[in-house]
Amino acid sequence: MKEEDKPFNDVIDHFNKIEGNATNPKNADFNKLPKPLKYIGYFMIAFFSISLILIIILSLLN
Template sequence: MSDKKPINDAMEHMSKIEGIPTDVNLKKLPKPLRYFGYFMIGFFTLSILFIMIANLLK
């Protein structure tokens, strides 16, 4: 478990039950999964920019 202290006992209990990962190193993911994540982030970023530019040109 990490060095971070929970806000209260209920949060600690929920994190133990739900199994929320606290220390995730994204650089250790498999390459296809990493590339898919990079693609999705890039796609959404470019989509938002395209929509903003399209709205300005109306």
């Protein structure tokens, strides 16, 4: 195990073992997620983006 992959204390080590967290965010490959989960994420990002734009536009019109 590389020095950068080692947890800095026992609590983080326990959390990583129990919860199954990746020790390094670079290890998480989001391209391997199931397609329905990716589409839900895309939908949520699009929905919040469009909502924010509409709120800004409508607040400027008032």
